[in-house]
Amino acid sequence: MVIIMIKDVSELYGRQVNATMVDESLLNNSIVHKYVPIKVNSNNIYCKRCGQKTPVNRCNLPNNNYYCPVCINLDRVNKSIPLVYADEPNDFEIKQPVLTWQGQLTNEQEKCSKDIIEVFQNNKTHLLWAVTGAGKTEMLFKGIEKALTEGKRVCIASPRVDVCVELYPRIKEAFGNTSMILLHGRNPQPYHYAQLTICTTHQLLRFYRAFDVLIIDEVDSFPFVNNEGLHFAVENATKKRSAKLFLTATPTNEMTKRIRTNKLSASYLPIRFHRHLLPEIKLKYTKKWRENLKKQKLPKLLLHKIDEKIKRNQRFLLFVPRIADLKPISDILAKQFDSSKWETVFSSDDKRMEKVSDMREQRKLFLITTTILERGVTFPGIDVIVFGAEDEVFSTSSLVQIAGRVGRKLDRPTGEVLFLAEENTLAIKSAINQIKYMNKKAKKLNG
Structure with missing residues (x-):
């Protein structure tokens, strides 16, 4: 790995680096x-970058040195090398x-948009709870x-x-004159100081007192939900007086x-x-499907549905419970259908970005996927099938x-959702009931 030395102080504004x-x-x-990022106590070490404690016997290095194993995927912090940062000056043109x-907002979106402006103006912490496809991103624009x-x-x-x-x-198009950067572990682009940052929640660990406004999308999603280190990063990456807005369609019980x-x-x-209702879930039963999968068999209903969609050129996502299910299901389908029509995709797939792009650009008819594509991605005009929906x-x-x-x-506000x-x-019962409940509230708004 080539280390690029930082020579411009602007790259340290609100950003902590080795x-x-x-x-x-x-x-x-x-x-x-x-500052020294590791504090050593009698039984554990405390990492000031991720806020997590680790027993000393799990993180000791030679020469009385210690490192943090919790946030090591970003790069190693240890007691002997300080972290360096510069105060955020808001030096933007x-x-x-x-x-x-x-674009134009609907009346309901406009009301939420005004709430967001007020949250940002008064440095509040707020939740925007909106159904999938409500246009959450567009509602942010006036506040931003x-x-x-x-x-x-x-x-x-x-x-x-x-x-x-x-x-x-989408953000780049909406704010075409603003300096902007995209940060995630798979992005090879070098860092530069920007007024607007789009990043994964893990990347927040690299910032310190940087942001006046922080918006967390899909706040109930793994790996953010219930992750103390990432919640610490939210507090650490924002200024003492700052606004935090959480977005979700499915808030946690907490x-x-x-x-x-x-x-x-x-x-x-x-x-x-x-203003159309959410498509409701249809549930069909498939007995002993996992036993049959080991015998290289798929349910007739699933094969019939896939055949029907291929013949109609209807694009869809086929969700399966486990990464280990992807290849056997794909292999069985390849015996009956043209395998150039689909790809399998999962979280650590090296070609994940490319495959998602192929689906988005309609170069593939469907993807067989794990829950990695459950949220945050939009493929126009698709249906979904969840195979093995009972899995935990x-x-x-x-x-x-x-x-x-x-x-x-x-242009296609409906479609099939088959479990x-x-x-x-x-979980299935609750999902069915939650969508029906949302649709009931939506019908009241529609009058």
């Missing part, structure tokens, strides 16, 4: 600060117009515009790389509890921007998000 990556001339600059998006116009530094973060990759060109007890304010939008990997929020991939665009399962689990 001192070995910083040119000697900058280390003596009066606005550059250093504001070019007009800030907002280059020409006002923040950027005032010279604030803004970040939009998501737990999922795919969400960031899809979001970046979030809804905080809303009920007035510990978290929220805006709620139960209807999609095109499919939580209620996961199933609702998967169903939410369908009917997102005005194939051995049994009707609590």
Whole structure:
């Protein structure tokens, strides 16, 4: 790995990096600060970058040195090498117009948009709870515009790389005159100082008191949800006076509890921007499918559905529970159908970006995928099939998000959501009921 030495102080604004990556001339600059990132206690070490503790016997190095194993995937921090940062000066050139998006919001979106502006203006913490396909991104635009116009530094973060990759060109188009950067582990582009950052939540660990406004998309999603280190990163990456906005279609029980007890304010939008209802789940039973898969057999219903969609040239996603299920299912389908029509894709797939792009550009008819594509990606006009929907990997929020991939665009606001399962689990029942509940609230708005 080639280490690029930092020679421009702007690359340290609100960003903490290993001192070995910083040119000697900058280390003596009066606005550059250093601190030792590892604190050693009697039984454990505390990492000031990720806020996590580790037993000393699990992280000791030679010469009485210690490192943090929790955030090592970003690069190793240890007791002997300080982290270096510079205070965020908000040194941005504001070019007009800030907002280059020409679209219109619905009345319901406009109300949420005004709430967001008020949250950003008054440095509040707030939740935007909106159904899948409600147009959450567009509702952010006016709030972001006002923040950027005032010279604030803004970040939009998501737990999922795919969400960031899809979001970046949309934000780039909406704020065409603003300096912007996309940060994630698979992006080879070098870092530069920018007013607007799109990044994965892991990348927040690299920032310190940087952002005036932080927006976390898909806040209930793995790996952010229940990850103490990433929640610490949110607090560490934002200024002491800053606004935090959380976005979700499927809030956790903890979030809804905080809303009920007035510990978290929220805006709620139960209807999609095109005012059509969410496609509802159809459940069909497939007995002993896993046993049959070992015998290289798939349910007739699944084969019939795939055959039907291929003949109609209907694009779709086929979700399966496990990475280990991808190849055997694909191999069985290849005996009956033209295998050039699909790809398999999973989280650590080296060609993941390329395959998702092929689906988006309609070079593939369907993808066989794990839950990695359950949220944050939009493929216009698709259906979804969940095979093995009873598996514990499919939580209620996961199933609702998967169903939410369908009917997102005005030119095809409906579509098929088919769950194939051995049994009707609590997660499946809850997902069906949640979508019906949202549709009931949407019908009231539609009058």
